[in-house]
Amino acid sequence: MRMLNQEEEVDAEVTWEDQQRINSFSKLNAKYSDLETTYESKKQEKGFLDDLTEELELADEDELIKYKIGEAFINISVEQAQQRIEKDKEILIQELEQLQHEMNDLNGQMSQLKVHLYGKFGKAINLEKD
Known part of the structure; x- marks a missing residue:
């Protein structure tokens, strides 16, 4: 956190509409952050499935694989396991x-709000992630 220089200070009144825009930006930013976390988690899960696919290619076709469904494990063939993993x-x-589509949409909305808010408040407002 830093203090604003004399040149950076803006003598602008924060109207009710401005406050609503700031609140909207904050909500969109929080939702974006949540989506980003979910996206990374799903991306990691896909990576695990890719690794599992490679491992199953090395398995014996006659071998039964323990496949987890919910809280239970069932024995299925390698081919069935590969089909389920692909699905x-x-x-x-x-x-x-x-x-990704939702994140892009939120980014667009936040960009519009940034243009308006930075246009009015300049450097007196910080809407960037740290």
Whole structure:
């Protein structure tokens, strides 16, 4: 945290509309942060599934694999496990695309608010992530 220089100070009144824009930006930023965390988690999960796919390629085709569904493990063939993993990866890819779309939408909304708020308050307001 730092003090503003004399040149950076802005003599602008914060109107009710300005406060609403600041609040909207804050809400959008919090939602973006949550989506970003979820996105990274899903991306890591997809990486784990990719690694698992590679491991299953080395497995014996006649071998039964313990596959977790919910809280239980079932024995399935390597081929069935590969099919289920591919299906899970497709679902994850769709979820990642949806999250990316939502994050882009939020970024656009935040950019519009930034333009207005920085235009009025200049350096007296900080809307950037640390």
